[in-house]
Amino acid sequence: MIPVGLGLIVFIIDQLVKSYVTAYMELGQSIPVIKDYFYITYVLNPGAAFGMFANQRMMFIIVAVVLCAVVFYFRKQLARESMMMKYGVSLLAGGAVGNLYDRLQSGLVVDFFDFRVWPVFNIADIAICVGAALIVMDIFSRRKENDTDLQG
Secondary structure, eight states: OOOHHHHHHHHHHHHHHHHHHHHHSOTTOEEEEETTTEEEEEEEESSSGGGOSTTOHHHHHHHHHHHHHHHHHTHHHHTTSOHHHHHHHHHHHHHHHHHHHHHHHHSSEEEEEEOSSSOOBOHHHHHHHHHHHHHHHHHHHHHHHHHHHHHO
């Protein structure tokens, strides 16, 4: 079984933190956590992770829904995959659903982690990036194993 629980945990924590930020901070407000390095800054993002592809709301909704449908459709096959692939897919799906929920609610995604040298982002963005990295690492490690098997 795919570790669906991890994706669900990502979604819940992401939404709880976003709810806290929107309830207790003013839009644009920035609170220093580590002065000059790390802030909690409340922004609304019309784009994807780290502010990319602004104002493509419908595209992001479609991509997130298709991703969830693909994960659901292939869930039995994914159950036979490596743990790295399972966790990668779960993180990617949990993050995608977290940002999808925001887009369906208001058309914008709440972002809050601000390192001042990178666009502001959220927990769902982290899960998407880590999940994608795990999937890519799994694919390349298999490719390397297959190449080694063919040579030896």
